[in-house]
Amino acid sequence: MLEISELCVDVAGKPVLSDISLTLQPGELHVLLGPNGSGKSSLLAAIMGLPPYRVTGGSIRVDGVPVNDLSLRERAALGIGMAFQRPPSLDGVTVSAFAGAMGAGATLAREAAALDLSAFVARDMNVGFSGGEIKRWEILKLFLQDPRLMLFDEPESGVDLEHVIAIGQAIGRITRTPDGQGRPRAGLVITHTGLILNHVEADRAHILKGGRIIHSGDPRAIFAHIQTHGYTVPETA
Amino acid sequence: MDDLTPQPKDTQLLGDLTNAERDMLHDVGFEDEATRAGTSILADHEMRVALSNDPGVEILPLNVALKTYDFVQSLMFGLVDPEENEHIRLVAEHMHDPLGHFIWVKPGAKVKLPVQSFSLLETPQGRQFTHDITLIDEGAEVEMVSGSAVPGNVQKGRHISIGESYMRKGARCTSVTVEHWGPEMEVYSYGYSQLDEGASSTSTAIMMSPIRHHTSRSVSTLAAGAKSASQAIVFAPEGTERVLATETRLAAAGATSQDIARMVSAGGTIVNDAVLIGDAVRTNGFLGCDGLKLRDAGEIRAVPQLRARAEGTQLSHEASVGMIDGEKLNYLMASGMDEDAARDLIVQGFLELDKGHVPADLTARIEEIVAKAKSGGM
Ligand SMILES: Nc1ncnc2c1ncn2[C@@H]1O[C@H](COP(=O)(O)OP(=O)(O)OP(=O)(O)O)[C@@H](O)[C@H]1O
Ligand SMILES: [Mg+2]
Numbered sequence: 001m002l003e004i005s006e007l008c009v010d011v012a013g014k015p016v017l018s019d020i021s022l023t024l025q026p027g028e029l030h031v032l033l034g035p036n037g038s039g040k041s042s043l044l045a046a047i048m049g050l051p052p053y054r055v056t057g058g059s060i061r062v063d064g065v066p067v068n069d070l071s072l073r074e075r076a077a078l079g080i081g082m083a084f085q086r087p088p089s090l091d092g093v094t095v096s097a098f099a100g101a102m103g104a105g106a107t108l109a110r111e112a113a114a115l116d117l118s119a120f121v122a123r124d125m126n127v128g129f130s131g132g133e134i135k136r137w138e139i140l141k142l143f144l145q146d147p148r149l150m151l152f153d154e155p156e157s158g159v160d161l162e163h164v165i166a167i168g169q170a171i172g173r174i175t176r177t178p179d180g181q182g183r184p185r186a187g188l189v190i191t192h193t194g195l196i197l198n199h200v201e202a203d204r205a206h207i208l209k210g211g212r213i214i215h216s217g218d219p220r221a222i223f224a225h226i227q228t229h230g231y232t233v234p235e236t237a
Numbered sequence: 238m239d240d241l242t243p244q245p246k247d248t249q250l251l252g253d254l255t256n257a258e259r260d261m262l263h264d265v266g267f268e269d270e271a272t273r274a275g276t277s278i279l280a281d282h283e284m285r286v287a288l289s290n291d292p293g294v295e296i297l298p299l300n301v302a303l304k305t306y307d308f309v310q311s312l313m314f315g316l317v318d319p320e321e322n323e324h325i326r327l328v329a330e331h332m333h334d335p336l337g338h339f340i341w342v343k344p345g346a347k348v349k350l351p352v353q354s355f356s357l358l359e360t361p362q363g364r365q366f367t368h369d370i371t372l373i374d375e376g377a378e379v380e381m382v383s384g385s386a387v388p389g390n391v392q393k394g395r396h397i398s399i400g401e402s403y404m405r406k407g408a409r410c411t412s413v414t415v416e417h418w419g420p421e422m423e424v425y426s427y428g429y430s431q432l433d434e435g436a437s438s439t440s441t442a443i444m445m446s447p448i449r450h451h452t453s454r455s456v457s458t459l460a461a462g463a464k465s466a467s468q469a470i471v472f473a474p475e476g477t478e479r480v481l482a483t484e485t486r487l488a489a490a491g492a493t494s495q496d497i498a499r500m501v502s503a504g505g506t507i508v509n510d511a512v513l514i515g516d517a518v519r520t521n522g523f524l525g526c527d528g529l530k531l532r533d534a535g536e537i538r539a540v541p542q543l544r545a546r547a548e549g550t551q552l553s554h555e556a557s558v559g560m561i562d563g564e565k566l567n568y569l570m571a572s573g574m575d576e577d578a579a580r581d582l583i584v585q586g587f588l589e590l591d592k593g594h595v596p597a598d599l600t601a602r603i604e605e606i607v608a609k610a611k612s613g614g615m
Contacts, residue, residue: 048571049571050567050571051563051567072567072570072571073570073573073574073575073576076570076571076572076573076574077573081571081572081573082571084568084571087568088562088564088565088568090565090568090569090582090583090586091586091587091589092585092586092587092588092589093582093583093585093586093589097582097585097586098569098572098582101574101578101581101582102572102573102574124586141572144572145572145573147573
């Protein structure tokens with residue numbers, strides 16, 4: 001589904017990612033761990049095609065299609081979607097107007113309740129949303145978009161314990177169910193807390209540090225290691 | 238003189254409207270007269286309808302009102318000098334037979350249904366000079382819907398209007414106005430209002446249709462404790478020039494005002510010249526003007542001016558003019574929207590009205606009108 005090979009990315013003339021290789025099979029959910037500033041959001045942005053991240057080497061393929069030269073819009077059309085870490089506020093654009101423009105009014109009605117956002121449909125997108133509300137909305141937004149490759153940038157940070165469960169379950173549900181055309185999906189989740197791992201079964205984890213993947217392996221084992229040894233390579237590896 | 242004696246005052250119906258006229262007025266907010274407390278319709282050079290269904294509201298053609306009530310003559314040119322400028326002089330010169338309405342909301346009247354008033358220019362290359370006077374008397378409360386319309390074949394024409402509006406002590410008015418003139422027309426509207434002690438006005442203006450030139454000048458003076466809140470949504474496609482000049486004077490202690498303009502240029506020019514004057518203690522005023530520029534052509538010029546002339550006046554402004562925020566555009570496109578749809582959504586959102594300022598029972602109707610104006614104008 002996603003094949004990243006020897007990817008190098010610049011931002012503002014400086015390298016932020018070097019020699020990243022990573023493969024997601026259909027149906028898989030991977031976790032991306034790493035200290036602040038290590039390049040996690042940059043990696044998701046480079047996959048999504050968001051400026052100002054510039055690919056300087058290597059390749060990103062989605063279902064075998066090289067996306068390096070595709071626009072943001074073309075990548076979205078290919079089935080890439082992202083739950084933003086810090087989305088912008090859209091004054092005057094209500095959640096329901098957005099869903100309408102996306103042709104996803106029925107999905108909104110169905111999924112808003114699961115994320116405890118039924119009362120938000122008349123609100124302007126992200127305007128005055130609390131930190132946790134933003135996170136829930138970004139997941140709901142993915143349901144409306146119905147992408148195949150989902151990029152979650154810290155979906156549970158700042159979210160209270162009860163809503164982490166809702167978010168974890170929603171991520172699990174959307175990842176494990178096929179898309180509107182019956183094709184399997186895959187997801188890449190950035191997390192600091194690892195809380196998400198309690199609610200959704202992840203297949204693999206990667207530690208990103210200084211713009212490089214320094215280790216990949218079993219999510220629970222890696223998370224346990226980080227909790228005691230920080231973002232380092234486990235010796236047994 | 239006899240023929241000008243007013244009919245029993247709650248039924249002053251002068252003529253009738255054709256279905257075509259009703260249709261074009263409907264787009265700017267008109268509803269069947271029976272569902273309104275009062276209706277005033279001016280078409281070309283005649284007052285076509287001046288009708289009230291509510292004992293608290295009297296609507297007369299201005300020429301009739303002048304002869305009916307002595308006090309009307311002191312209201313006329315009470316807020317503006319007839320020599321103020323060439324346009325006003327031009328209208329004043331037609332005052333041997335003034336064209337326009339006199340709307341009087343009686344003291345203490347709490348008018349349930351809205352009062353509506355509209356102007357129609359139906360003759361291509363028509364010239365219209367109008368003078369309207371509105372008196373909302375002490376303690377009265379009313380909602381007003383007003384607007385202008387032209388048939389599809391009217392491209393060119395000229396309309397100059399003077400409006401004088403008096404809100405007496407404690408009066409309250411919520412108003413919405415929707416204009417829809419011809420694309421090649423030149424329009425100059427001058428509105429003057431006086432808010433007496435404790436009066437409160439909330440107004441919304443929707444100016445979205447193409448027009449060659451429209452200068453809209455409004456001047457308001459607020460007495461002690463008076464309150465005014467206004468919002469305008471303004472759109473200028475290529476070939477449209479709109480000049481909004483507002484002057485708000487907080488003349489006595491405790492007066493407050495809030496003026497908000499949202500302007501979108503899609504190649505046209507919009508000038509917003511807003512002056513806020515704090516003349517007394519404990520006055521508070523805010524000017525907000527935000528502009529969004531969608532094309533290289535055209536211009537948005539926002540000139541907010543604050544004049545504090547008394548100690549203890551608190552005046553502020555916020556102005557921003559720019560292109561569509563790339564981050565917002567990317568956010569929507571990352572969800573799969575194409576660029577045009579994303580732009581549309583952002584612009585529509587930008588021009589969204591503050592619903593709190595629109596009479597509750599009119600909200601749905603106003604939304605429909607704005608949606609129509611947005612789809613027609615853009
Ligand atoms: N637009 C930008 N301009 C300049 N520097 C940037 C830009 N975007 C990212 N960077 C830099 O690139 C590095 C990686 O940033 P990134 O946002 O990818 O980190 P992250 O791993 O997501 O961190 P966090 O856990 O704090 O979210 C940081 O040093 C950051 O300052
Ligand atoms: Mg980040």
